[in-house]
Amino acid sequence: MDTPIQAAYASNGGQDPPSNGQFSEKRFAFLFKPGTYTVDVPVGYYTSVAGLGASPDDVVFSGSKGVYCVEGAWDYLVGALNTFWRSAENFKIEANNNWWGTSTGMLWAVSQAAPLRRVHVTNDLWLAQYQEGNGPAGQASGGFLADSVVEGTLQFMSQQQWATRNVQFPSVGEGGWLNFVYVGCSGGVPAESCTGDEKVVTNEPTTPKIAEKPFIVAEGDKFVLRVPAVKTNTQGASWANGPDADDVIIDFSNVYVATEADSAAKINGMIECEGVKALLLTPGHYDLEEAIHITKSDFVVLGLGFATLVPSAGTAAISVAGGIGGVRVAAVLLQAGKVNSPALLDWGNGDGADVPPSVMSDLFTRNGGPSMDLATYADTFVHVKSNNVIGDNLWLWRADHYVGGQTLENTEVPTNHGLIVDADNVIMYGLAVEHTLEDMTVWNGNDGQVYFYQSELPYDGTQAAWGEPGYSGYVVSEGVTSHTAKGLGVYSNFFKNVTTESGIRSSVSGLTNLVSVFLNNKGQITHVVDDEGAAVNDKNQVSYVCKSS
Secondary structure, three states, X not given: OOOHHHHHHHHHOOOOOOXXXXXXXXXXXXXXXXXXXXXXXXXXXXXXXXXXXXXXXXXXXXXXXXXXEOOOOOOOOOOOOOOOOXXXXXXXXXXXXXXXXXXXXXXXXXXXXXXXXXXXXOOEEEXXXXXXXXXXXXXXXXXXXXXXXXXXEEEOEXXXXXEEEEEEXXXXXXXXXXXXXXXXXXXXOOOXXXXXXXXXXXXXXXXXEEOOOOXXXXXXXXXXXXXXXXXXXXXXXXXXXXXXXXXEEEEHHHEEEEOOXXXXXXHHHHHOOXXXXXXXXXXOEEEEOOOEEEOOOOOEEEEOOOOEEEEOOOOOOEEEOOOOOOOEEEEEEEEOEOOOEEEEEEEOOOOOOOOOOEEEEEEEEEEOOOOOXXXXXXXXXXXXXXXXXXXXXXXXXXXXXXXXXXXXXXXOOOOOEEEEEOOOOOXXXXXXXXXXXXXXXXXXXXXXXXXXXXXXXXXXXXXHHHHOOOOOOEEEOOOOOOEEEEEEEEEEOEOOOOEEEEEEEEOOOXXXXXXXXXXXXXXXXXXXXXXXXOOEOOOOEEEEEXXXX
């Protein structure tokens, strides 16, 4: 008889058919109490695996593979390109499997929306997969690793880009190309480099401001929710010297545990109850007749198993009231519905209040993908109108393909913007926005900071709808006087002849380590940023600007 782990993987994982389960409606979470486990845990689509210890070392996987993710297609030309929507966190892994005859360690061959957090890897960590006898490592386009310790080597192999934050490791292996950003890392961090050799490395020695993702801890037969405090100028893993006394601990008597059977009205009613400090969304699809409204400071929303929130009446999926701070929203997938939503995540009201920092962690959005009828709409994925919001690993995706493998054409499933920031002191680590139909990220606030950005322009754009209006992948608007952006990449793969004048437009100078890439097909990006940087118009052609003027 299959174990629950095997059954979940048979539904949502493996390579037969390729990318099996990519648009499945099934959701899974596997939580492991403190102890040592010899079981191997393959992680497929819409699956989260987490230890329930106060420290990652409290939950140990000692099997030959442990927790692992193989690439979604054996064809190395596809590899892990579509290996999305899965996560693993808060455990120690002693995996020593010889994945292809010589190499040992943990395998996590992924692309976007597949975060690895709060892990202790005693061997190498492999972030792409080589198929012996089948050419080079399969292509991979990730990814995000945070708050971790790797005792062996970080092996990027064929990864196209990667954001690494607050990780301790002794060395980085050969491989990887294009855009690699390290923030607050220690040990064998590569030197910053922008040499035009098809690999840009950004090294920010400390993380300016962050709070790690909330996590569940088992204390005997009871559970608590630990909410890490906001820290400034950090380096290395937060847990390396033991639990942080500044963590807020919420007993589960103060947590409302929701299921997909709950209406939005019921969830909102429970949020307003006295003493409720957090909302836990168990795995499932939540059809929301109204937004989930967060109205309390310091409130926590945490999803398990890629809990998927779909508004049905043209509202946001989640709205956060203005004038409150300390809010956490983590590990949810917000999906466009059949009535247009102005934004799927609507944060604040633009009042300009100087509130305590709030954090969104592992926040993923999409329009298109799982639906054959293509009748879904959202104007903007995330609209930030409150000061002091921090984003930590966001993938905001208007689909370039959908169930059955078809590619989108003719501006179906319309979304105009991935992220709009109308507030000050907003920070993003590991931000990816793809395929939206107008300026993809629009920054209107002052003192913003972005560390790592990945953006693919819309494959189905046209010259009249995209090129002539002069849209770009990243825009710092006129009137903004201060903005920091490091490690930004904008890529094109237009199906029609489209000319993008500038992949990035900015009202301020000093943006660093910027890159544009022509992946394939037609058209061109004429400049990397404003009027700087050479054009790209040939397959895999890359252009760099190391510092904008």
